[in-house]
Amino acid sequence: MKHLKPVLLIVILSSNIFFTGCSPFVDNNExxxxxxxxxxxxxxxxxxxxxxxxxxxxxxxxxxxxxxxxxxxxxxxxxxxxxxxxxxxxxxxxxxxxxxxxxxxxxxxxxxxxxxxxxxxxxxxxxxxxxxxxxxxxxxxxxxxxxxxxxxxxxxxxxxxxxxxxxxxxxxxxxxxxxxxxxxxxxxxxxxxxxxxxxxxxxxxxxxxxxxxxxHGVDDQIFQLVNNDYYLKFLPIPKYSVVLGNIRSKVHKKMNENDSKLSIRIDVNGRIEEYRGAKDIQNSIELEKFNKEIETYLEKQTLDLFKNLQQLQADPFKIGTLTLGPISKPMSEKEWLKHWKTLKVNVDYNIKIHPLTSVHE
Amino acid sequence: MFWKQSDRDKSESHRDKRAVNLQNLKEMLSNMEDAEIIERETNNSEKIIFIYIRTLINQERLNEAIVVPLIQSSYASVCDCITNSKVSILSTLKEAETQLLFGSVLVFNQKQNVWCSVPLKNTTGRSIETSETETILYGAKDSFSEQIETNITLIRRRLPKTELKVEKFTIGTYSETTVMLMYIDGLTNPEFVKIARNELTNINFDLFFDSSQIAAFMEDHHHSIFPQFLQTDRPDVCAYSLVMGKITMLIDNTPFALVAPITFFHLLQSPEDYINRWPVASFLRGLRYISFIISITLIPFYVALTTHHYEMIPLQILYVLVESRSKLPFTPFWEAFLMLIILEIIKEASLRMPTKSSQTLGVIGGIVIGQAAVEAGFASKVLIVLVGISTIAAFLCPNYLLTKANTLIQFIFLIFSSFMGIIGIALGMIGILAHLNGLTSLKQPYFAPVSPFYGRDWLDLFIRGPLIWMKRRPEHLRTLQKWRYRSRR
Known part of the structure; x- marks a missing residue:
């Protein structure tokens, strides 16, 4: 009885070591x-x-x-x-x-x-x-x-x-x-x-x-903005001779009730880092117009990216999780991929650009 | 053995019973060169004999307080003539022997046939100096000396209360060492006093020349490497401990007092903790705990990582380590073991060497341990840095005995880590924690207030809480007075 406690302790300790995956046979790792x-x-x-x-x-x-x-x-x-x-x-x-x-x-x-x-x-x-x-x-x-x-x-x-x-x-x-x-x-x-x-x-x-x-290219940048970091230090858009900087995004994804349409709203906040175009971005009306053009451009690019993903039947944005509900029966992955291919996607950008210079009314 | 002891006991008891007379005293003091037996006649033509041990008494006071007043007096009684405060009448030879050896002068008046003793103890010794073992920047600088009376004075000055009780014990069959047990009546848990009294009464040994020896006899666990009594030469620490509800033992001829019951955490606390601002004191206390862990695990970790767990080393450090170890002839264990042994040799030598030689030691130590060992390919640069850090970290611990214990724990962990890596260190840690949990100091748990758990005491454990919040005495000491302040009512 006197030795029961130390024996028990030793047994518990050694079991801890050996049954938790610690091998008694160690490699030479010098x-x-x-x-x-x-x-x-x-x-x-x-x-x-x-x-x-x-x-x-x-x-x-x-x-x-x-x-x-x-x-x-x-x-x-x-x-x-x-x-x-x-x-x-x-x-x-x-x-x-x-x-x-x-x-x-x-x-x-x-x-x-x-x-x-x-x-x-x-x-x-x-x-x-x-x-x-x-x-x-x-x-x-x-x-x-x-x-x-x-x-x-x-x-x-x-x-x-x-x-x-x-x-x-x-x-x-x-x-x-x-x-x-x-x-x-x-x-x-x-x-x-x-x-x-x-x-x-x-x-x-x-x-x-x-x-x-x-x-790659703009698609990859959109990927960072919509899924990965929700942040981009720089987003060059050569088509409009502009570089947007310090862009932060908030993505709201919503599936309609019968899971037939996906709406994505992306709120983007950033500033113009560089501009080499002909527009007068110091004029607020011109800037608003410019903002719209960039929104349309990014919406088109994002939609293209989604269409590509649908064609590839790949879902890196985990859109399928939006179909899950607390009481509805979940789709099988096979069913979802079939559904994903034909899903209607609507992308809406809401961009707020700070021009870094004073803007006239 | 048994018959020899009983034979000695018999002769002792025989001496106890013998009457004090000149013949017996002369017999007892034969072959003692420093024993003096002087006969004088007084103005009344009475014969007076003085017996004393020259080396133990104050000879100037002998003339002033005893010889001159006695020879010139006309009083009837010897006791009346002597100007010294305390004179006692002797009846047995044993009493006479004790008094002589404690620095008293025996005076015999033949006419009255009375033997009396007059204490004239020689108080030659160190004056009150600054503590060298527990140095602090702020706070009181005085420390205990070898004179027990002076030491009691230093505590009494701090606690001028009649509740501060001092009980005298004499231990050591040859050394006859005086031990003063101090406690505050009505505050200290009587159980502690009772245990200490029992332990002190039961000590049976021949010679004590340091308080640590007495602690060794009173300790509950003789084989542990952890000190179970706090040895301190600071009167402020003793006074604080007394007020907190601990007992203190002052020992004659040693400047180190014993304080008990203590916990492991007391060994990592410094008197300066209560002088610094509380956030600073808490930070420094935390640093001490971290340093304690670093001092025992840093080198074992190096050995564990370089021998078993290369995959756990961050790539940047691995790069440096591989580079540093690539041309060494020793395995990490032997490299660390040798370096630590050399370091211990240097540390031990620096304690024993005369002060003037210490500079040489510093230079040799620095060059041998530092540059030369690396250049000769005995040790890696990384290990030298780690040895330096762990050695300095060990010195952050305010208790020297714990610092020494650290070294031993470090070696044990080193062996564990070389065989089993980090699992070995973890096992060692579990072992140390289990051991600490099982220890007791004066029969009180050594790992309190962590285990058993006393939540309130944590305010002065890993941190040093603000003094205005520390209104209660530590719960684990179960004092008779729980509050540290008096009610205004």
Whole structure:
């Protein structure tokens, strides 16, 4: 009886450790003996294989080189990298997975599931779609920019934070939520890899795990305004020779009673940052007219974007959730997508522009 | 062993019963060079014998207060002639021995056949100085010295009340150390006084030369690394503790008093907390708690992260760590262990070395620990920084004994972290918390007011609340007077 209490305590403590997923068999993770990998670039290889690349060593001030492998499975790549390199490459610091556009079109579910089930890999992992050859870009840049991978990570981290209003940065956890939730489809940022440049291109639109299209240019800006950040630092509209700045939006989405018409009202507040047109924006009547023109332009663009999404049968704006009610029977996802394709959409912009200069009556 | 003890006890009791006479005293004082037996004749031609131990008495006062008045007097009684305030008549040899050894002069009047003792204790010792172990910027600067009477004076001046009781105990079969148990009657929980009395009476050991030894005998948990008595040389701390309902023990020949019952949190409180403005004091107290945690976990965390959890390190820091550790021959555990051992050697040496050599130690320590260790490839730059931070953080703790305990906890956590990483540190923390929860000080819970929970006492726990709000005495001390102020009625 005397020893019952300490024995019970030890049993409870050890059960806590072992049954909560803490393995008693620990890996050798001494940081000087391993090489933590910060990114994987995955491309489609010949014969249905995957081509997986990373930079090694990723962190130490040694001459860096691109390590590439042709594998059947993602994890096989992780294992085979070790055979090519004197330090064990570990995936615990994996921060970015760059997936080639062509591969994404074929579906990325197996890749996402592999990443999700690996306990070493954090869900704070940025997923990026790459247009072009990323490996080529790395090879060209690694000599002039040895810490390229690190700076790329810092860039994604910077724009991930709210109110940066420039890019659709999505991590693995967010992607998982969008992928596995009903009435929603995931999005990812798209970067264009050229010989010496890596440029943000737009937002990749997925239908389930298949890449269906890319919203770029004004479409991508509207995407940021309607769905992602509800904020844009700058919105250049070259057609009207104007740049709007510090734009904040409020989006009101409403479905009519029989779910046949979607009305979207977007209240936008911003200011004119630059204007090179012929209108006299110091005149209030002219400014009002100009305001209307921009509203009409943005309404048309937004409507086009929605029409595209309807055609792609993708619903990244989670419009389907508007059909849900507390007592009505929810539609199945299949039914909704059928419905979504034919849904009438009405977009109404309400823009308030501050001209930054005095306006005459 | 048993028969030897009982034999000694017998001889002691035999001495107790023997009558005091010159023959027995001479026998007792044989081979004691500093014992003096002087015979003088008075003006009345009476023979007077003075017996004393030269090194224990004030010899100037001997002439002024005893020898001259006695020789020149015409009084009938010896006691009447002596100008000293306290004269007592002796009957047994044991009494005579005790008085002699406590600095009294034995005076024998042959005609009257009376032995009396006159206390003339030599009070040579340090004067009242500033505390070196518990330094503060503002507040009283005086501290206890080795003289127990002076120490009592310093407390009495702060608490001029007859309710402040002082009980005397003599412990140590050879050292005969005087211990003064102080408490405020009608305020302090009588249970504490009773426990302290019992503990002091039951102490059976030969020699005590510091209060920590007495604390070791009175402690409820002898093997714990945490001190269960607060050792302080500040009279203001003692006075404050007494008023809060604690007991204080002053020990002769040591400047450190013992205060009990204490909690773990008392060890992280400083007298300056009650002098600073309350938001500042609360901030500083919070800083002390954080520093305590940093001092025990920072290096173990470094080892845990670099050995097991590389994935938890922010990428920017990982970059620096890999760079820093890439050419080291030791694993993170051995690197940290060696550095901490070297640091402890330097810390211990700095305490023992003469003051003039300390500059050399500083230079050697700085160069060896700092630059040379990194350049020679024994330690990484990051670890040097962390060792520096954790060492300085440990010194924020106002209690020196806790600072020393920190070091040991740090080593234990280091071993745990090298085997099990952060889980090891968490287990160590659980162990420390469980241990603290089980400790008692004078049979009172050591982790109060957190466990058991006393909500009101939290006002002076992790923060130091405004004094005007602290109108009640701590609940966990269960004092007889709960309020700190008197009703105006």
């Amino acid at each position: 940081i000087e003996e391993i090489a933590p990998v910060t990114f994987w670039s995955i491309n489609p290889g010949a014969g249905g294989k995957l081509e997986i690349s990373t930079l090694g060593p990723p962190l130490v001030k040694e001459h860096k080189r691109l390590l590439s492998l042709k594998v059947d499975l993602l994890k096989q790549g992780g294992k085979d990298f070790n055979l090519k390199y004197y330090r064990e490459l570990k995936s615990g610091q994996l921060r970015m997975v760059l997936i080639n556009e062509e591969l994404a079109k074929k579906g990325i579910m197996p890749i996402i599931n592999t990443l999700l089930t690996d306990p070493d890999i954090s869900q704070r992992l940025y997923l990026v779609i790459v247009k072009g050859n990323f490996d080529e870009y790395i090879k060209n840049q690694v000599k002039s920019q040895p810490n390229l991978d690190y700076f790329l990570y810092r860039m994604l981290r910077h724009y991930e934070k709210k109110k940066q209003g420039e890019m659709s940065i999505i991590n693995l956890h967010q992607f998982k939520k969008l992928l596995y939730s009903p009435f929603s489809d995931p999005i990812l940022p798209v970067f264009k890899a050229q010989q010496t440049n890596f440029i943000y291109h737009g937002t990749a639109i997925f239908k389930d795990d298949y890449l269906k299209g890319i919203a």
